Amino acid sequence: xxxxxxxxxxxxxxxxxxxxxxxxxxxxxxxxxxxxxxxxxxxxxxxxxxxxxxxxxxxxxxxxxxxxxxxxxxxxxxxxxxxxxxxxxxxxxxxxxxxxxxxxxxxxxxxxxxx
Amino acid sequence: xxxxxxxxxxxxxxxxxxxxxxxxxxxxxxxxxxxxxxxxxxxxxxxxxxxxxxxxxxxxxxxxxxxxxxxxxxxxxxxxxxxxxxxxxxxxxxxxxxxxxxxxxxxxxxxxxxxxxxxxxxxxxxxxxxxxxxxxxxxxxxxxxxxxxxxxxxxx
Numbered sequence: 509x510x511x512x513x514x515x516x517x518x519x520x521x522x523x524x525x526x527x528x529x530x531x532x533x534x535x536x537x538x539x540x541x542x543x544x545x546x547x548x549x550x551x552x553x554x555x556x557x558x559x560x561x562x563x564x565x566x567x568x569x570x571x572x573x574x575x576x577x578x579x580x581x582x583x584x585x586x587x588x589x590x591x592x593x594x595x596x597x598x599x600x601x602x603x604x605x606x607x608x609x610x611x612x613x614x615x616x617x618x619x620x621x622x623x
Numbered sequence: 624x625x626x627x628x629x630x631x632x633x634x635x636x637x638x639x640x641x642x643x644x645x646x647x648x649x650x651x652x653x654x655x656x657x658x659x660x661x662x663x664x665x666x667x668x669x670x671x672x673x674x675x676x677x678x679x680x681x682x683x684x685x686x687x688x689x690x691x692x693x694x695x696x697x698x699x700x701x702x703x704x705x706x707x708x709x710x711x712x713x714x715x716x717x718x719x720x721x722x723x724x725x726x727x728x729x730x731x732x733x734x735x736x737x738x739x740x741x742x743x744x745x746x747x748x749x750x751x752x753x754x755x756x757x758x759x760x761x762x763x764x765x766x767x768x769x770x771x772x773x774x775x776x777x778x779x
Contacts, residue, residue: 523756527741527752535763540763544770547779559647577661581696582647582664585668588639588643
């Protein structure tokens with residue numbers, strides 16, 4: 509039997525569908541597509557997931573497994589774990605450090621590159 | 624001073640957006656010889672970057688609902704312009720905004736297709752939960768469009 513891989517965040521996970529069905533899996537789009545074609549689905553999605561997390565899981569999975577089709581749902585970029593500055597990710601910067609860093613750079617008359 | 628501050632913000636934000644989106648495209652392209660790949664775009668904010676790659680644009684699943692075609696789930700749900708992220712320190716909460724545990728603030732004030740969001744799905748619920756994920760109908764719409772695309776491309 510063929511397999512479709514679905515990667516994404518809480519949208520692909522089916523977050524909130526439990527209010528309709530008591531479960532997130534019955535009516536999520538990956539299940540509906542799998543049912544239509546009568547194929548297996550691998551839905552590996554993460555609630556609040558970043559691209560970094562989604563890609564990391566799928567890279568590991570695809571080392572030893574394969575799929576026949578792959579559907580990748582993009583999520584919001586600021587969730588990314590990648591670092592814009594040493595030890596500072598985008599989400600960390602946005603949530604905690606952004607305003608302080610900006611202020612510090614301006615106070616010290618430094619550019620981002622100089623920092 | 625203000626201009627310089629804004630310039631830092633813009634550079635950090637645009638570079639972050641670009642880097643993250645390109646990392647996704649790079650990951651997907653590394654499997655292009657192994658299986659067919661499709662992209663389902665959620666946020667409006669990175670759509671232009673995705674579309675700037677002919678490779679990615681070819682694999683983008685468009686979403687048709689009530690005779691209108693959308694290129695992102697955000698657009699389909701009717702809240703593309705108000706979905707935004709702000710540093711927590713700058714957040715001004717209102718009845719129409721929601722703070723996700725990821726630190727993101729979304730403003731759904733102008734949602735024009737309310738039945739596609741759980742929190743405004745009054746077709747199903749008298750008092751919908753304050754949950755801003757796609758509704759059951761929205762999942763059906765997305766699945767119908769994926770099915771259409773896979774059939775159209777003779778995948779199965």
